[in-house]
Amino acid sequence: MPIRTALAVLTATTALVLTGLWVGNNVNMLPLGASSNASTYDDLFKVLFSIGTVLFLGIVILLVYSLFRFRRRSGDMGDGLAIEGNLPLEIVWTAIPAVVVLFVGLYSYDIYERMGGMATLNDHMSMDHAAMQQVSVKEGDSAGRVWGGIGVAGLDAAPGGPVLPVEVTAMQFAFIFHYPGADITSGELHVPTGQQVELRMEARDVIHAFWVPQFRLKQDVIPGQPTVLSFTAIRAGTYPIICAELCGPYHGGMRSNVVVHEPEAYADWLQQNTPNRTTA
Amino acid sequence: MTLANPSDFNGNLQPQGWLRYFSFSLDHKVIGLQYLVCGFIFYLIGGALAGVIRTELISPISDFVSRETYNEVLTLHGTVMIFLWIVPVVNGAFGNYLIPFYVGARDMAFPRLNAVAFWLIPPAGILLISSYFIAGAAAQSGWTAYPPLSLTTPAAGQVVWILSVLLLGGSSIFGGINFIATILKLRRPGLKLMMLPMYCWAMLGTSILVVLSTPVLAGTLILLSFDIIAHTGFFNPTMGGNVVVYQHLFWFYSHPAVYIMVLPAFGLVSEILPIHARKPLFGYTTMVYSIMAIVFLGLIVWAHHMFTSGTPPWMRLFFTIATSFIAVPTGIKFFNWLATLWGGKIALNSAMLFSCAFIVNFVFGGITGVALAQVPFDIHVHDTYFVVGHFHYIVYGGTVFVIFGSLYHWYPKFTGRLLNEDLGRLHFLLTFVGFNLCFAPQHWLGLNGMPRRVAEYDPAFTTLNQVSSVGALLMAISTLPLLINVVVTAINGKEAGDNPWNALTPEWLTSSPPPVENWPGEAPLVTEPYGYGQHQEAKA
Numbered sequence A: 001m002p003i004r005t006a007l008a009v010l011t012a013t014t015a016l017v018l019t020g021l022w023v024g025n026n027v028n029m030l031p032l033g034a035s036s037n038a039s040t041y042d043d044l045f046k047v048l049f050s051i052g053t054v055l056f057l058g059i060v061i062l063l064v065y066s067l068f069r070f071r072r073r074s075g076d077m078g079d080g081l082a083i084e085g086n087l088p089l090e091i092v093w094t095a096i097p098a099v100v101v102l103f104v105g106l107y108s109y110d111i112y113e114r115m116g117g118m119a120t121l122n123d124h125m126s127m128d129h130a131a132m133q134q135v136s137v138k139e140g141d142s143a144g145r146v147w148g149g150i151g152v153a154g155l156d157a158a159p160g161g162p163v164l165p166v167e168v169t170a171m172q173f174a175f176i177f178h179y180p181g182a183d184i185t186s187g188e189l190h191v192p193t194g195q196q197v198e199l200r201m202e203a204r205d206v207i208h209a210f211w212v213p214q215f216r217l218k219q220d221v222i223p224g225q226p227t228v229l230s231f232t233a234i235r236a237g238t239y240p241i242i243c244a245e246l247c248g249p250y251h252g253g254m255r256s257n258v259v260v261h262e263p264e265a266y267a268d269w270l271q272q273n274t275p276n277r278t279t280a
Numbered sequence B: 001m002t003l004a005n006p007s008d009f010n011g012n013l014q015p016q017g018w019l020r021y022f023s024f025s026l027d028h029k030v031i032g033l034q035y036l037v038c039g040f041i042f043y044l045i046g047g048a049l050a051g052v053i054r055t056e057l058i059s060p061i062s063d064f065v066s067r068e069t070y071n072e073v074l075t076l077h078g079t080v081m082i083f084l085w086i087v088p089v090v091n092g093a094f095g096n097y098l099i100p101f102y103v104g105a106r107d108m109a110f111p112r113l114n115a116v117a118f119w120l121i122p123p124a125g126i127l128l129i130s131s132y133f134i135a136g137a138a139a140q141s142g143w144t145a146y147p148p149l150s151l152t153t154p155a156a157g158q159v160v161w162i163l164s165v166l167l168l169g170g171s172s173i174f175g176g177i178n179f180i181a182t183i184l185k186l187r188r189p190g191l192k193l194m195m196l197p198m199y200c201w202a203m204l205g206t207s208i209l210v211v212l213s214t215p216v217l218a219g220t221l222i223l224l225s226f227d228i229i230a231h232t233g234f235f236n237p238t239m240g241g242n243v244v245v246y247q248h249l250f251w252f253y254s255h256p257a258v259y260i261m262v263l264p265a266f267g268l269v270s271e272i273l274p275i276h277a278r279k280p281l282f283g284y285t286t287m288v289y290s291i292m293a294i295v296f297l298g299l300i301v302w303a304h305h306m307f308t309s310g311t312p313p314w315m316r317l318f319f320t321i322a323t324s325f326i327a328v329p330t331g332i333k334f335f336n337w338l339a340t341l342w343g344g345k346i347a348l349n350s351a352m353l354f355s356c357a358f359i360v361n362f363v364f365g366g367i368t369g370v371a372l373a374q375v376p377f378d379i380h381v382h383d384t385y386f387v388v389g390h391f392h393y394i395v396y397g398g399t400v401f402v403i404f405g406s407l408y409h410w411y412p413k414f415t416g417r418l419l420n421e422d423l424g425r426l427h428f429l430l431t432f433v434g435f436n437l438c439f440a441p442q443h444w445l446g447l448n449g450m451p452r453r454v455a456e457y458d459p460a461f462t463t464l465n466q467v468s469s470v471g472a473l474l475m476a477i478s479t480l481p482l483l484i485n486v487v488v489t490a491i492n493g494k495e496a497g498d499n500p501w502n503a504l505t506p507e508w509l510t511s512s513p514p515p516v517e518n519w520p521g522e523a524p525l526v527t528e529p530y531g532y533g534q535h536q537e538a539k540a
Helices: A002-026 A038-069 A087-114 A119-133 A263-273 A275-279 B017-022 B028-056 B067-103 B111-119 B121-130 B155-185 B198-229 B243-277 B284-298 B313-325 B327-341 B350-373 B375-381 B385-415 B421-447 B459-492 B534-539
Strands: A164-171 A174-179 A184-186 A189-192 A196-203 A208-212 A217-221 A227-232 A237-243 A255-261
Touching: A002 A038, A038 A087, A038 B327, A038 B350, A038 B375, A087 B313, A087 B327, A087 B375, A164 A189, A164 A208, A174 A189, A184 A263, A189 A263, A196 A208, A196 A217, A217 A227, A217 B375, A255 A263, B017 B028, B028 B067, B028 B111, B028 B121, B028 B459, B067 B111, B067 B121, B067 B155, B067 B198, B067 B243, B067 B385, B111 B121, B111 B155, B121 B155, B155 B198, B198 B243, B198 B284, B243 B284, B243 B327, B243 B350, B243 B385, B284 B313, B284 B327, B313 B327, B313 B350, B313 B375, B327 B350, B350 B375, B350 B385, B350 B421, B375 B421, B385 B421, B385 B459, B421 B459
Parallel strands: A164 A196, A189 A255
Antiparallel strands: A164 A174, A174 A184, A196 A227, A208 A217, A208 A237, A237 A255
């Protein structure tokens, strides 16, 4: 009966969508979020997880149901129905993925923009211009760099006050952090909560990658092509820094920590470790 | 070389019996089986290498092999599985065996080139494996061989790796040219393009990708070898070279390579499903256009492997959109397969179990793939175990499952005997459970902080890595019932007859195994390779 079939399909689809939404919102697959863009990332993840669950379960249920309902009975040597196609149906299942993909694309564009990824698109020309003007500027000046990574919006000014620059050197098999303002060199990265940090990254030998899972950020550190990565930490704690690009035998051991302090604690750390203070 | 009538050299001049499988045979069926067996031997070698990786990862410290050896093993594993198992088998083995039947020809367009293409593979494979023993150290920079790492690791092994991949790339290009020529030029009179079985379209699309993109990889690797041997500076940053340019060139081949591995599998599934569901392939025309759309889109998505390489924002946006849209033609194919099953009379034998599991696995890998295409999502999980899980769902859960399904489906054609179904179901069960146990947990590991290509990891990840290793062990065990089945059945398996599946595609309209030159008389004209159910209606 067509009406009963339609009702059954409608009920099944509703149940499926609700299941997908529930899974996306309640099954936690991600580590703790500790940067300002982590929650934005997690929103995107929930949406993708929900859509993915609906599509995956839907297709698997349909497949298993078909295999059961249309199984060949023993002794039946006949053929199935000679249906070679159905144009309206094919248009529908071209349109559904197209709409889903379009939605996902637009949504992730929006997320990317909120993370600051597209800000450089607008500033790209001026940045290229600046780079060209200062082509002879010695290395170490951030104006001549390729601005890689996301979270690079507002390189000049950030809502949390002035940007904290940190120079990162990646080598086989360690990260070295240098604070140009205080002349501190450290094997661990220390940053305060609430202030935008700008990592100016260079590689000595081969390609490395700077990854903090709790920040949901990763940027390759490329020899011959300095990169910049900006982020704002929002939750105090110690999180791993992981090299994510194969860089040699000890690649798996190329790890460090980022210690996120409350602003006061960060000021203490800065004071204790600034070389001038200890000698004075 | 001309489009010669191969009867000149396929007759009595060729060695007969089992010896022909070790000869420079020009028979496309012999060459197809040569590809298949050779590929399977390399699958066992690549699997053993995977076993080393999964054994090392049972514990969070580096304690099974040395760190250098571990990097050699992961490099060889990737290279062997891609270039010596999946690409040669899904293209060379089934392509060579089936395409001449499907176009109604007695052989491939260029039989000698065909034999050369196959005989490049064993020496290239032996060269690659021997680099571990002879050159002192095999390549250690992963199958991607990114400079400057590939310029600084032991040079001999890296150069041998490049030579081997160049030989295999050459073999692939020869095969691609041959398939294009055969499909377009060797069709039997009266056989139009839109009458061809779907695997022909898949191989046409794949071969276009092979011919367009493989030379780019070859050129790139030649430049890389100059950097290593002659100390040029194409990719050496200390000499003004650019390492990101290498990545662009590498992925211009290596993303299409995914479709070179997956499109033929799509084609094979399109042959298997209608026969065992007793229904026509649903939506033939949209299937053809989907393949061609995937070929086109597959060529313009390579930079999604480089979202963290300092690529400019506009480039990330473009490649996100292009990559996402591959989901549309791919989705069409999956819905068409489901519609093919709907209303059929499905025999759930081993061939169908593997084919249906392919649908499940590939949909999962496709969904994580669309997620990975989104820049903000990718920036967190790029180069992590999430990606390792994703691409194994595509190339193993997708293509390798189809290879196994195809083996059960076409084994009676190859030998005249049916594979044992009980052993087949056991093989399927072990493979399916082992595969999912091995690769599903890796998604969580990647999301939570485990990068790929590491010999040591955070102890918090120990349990899931052990689960993954147990899955790998099951996968290793799963090859035993398969091997036993193939060997035992070849000797005293159930006689299959010429057409055990009552199939309508042309390879079944001759004896099993088929004679040299395929048909005793003229090749049959099959205008409706999927015309199931029509005769019934005519009777009714």
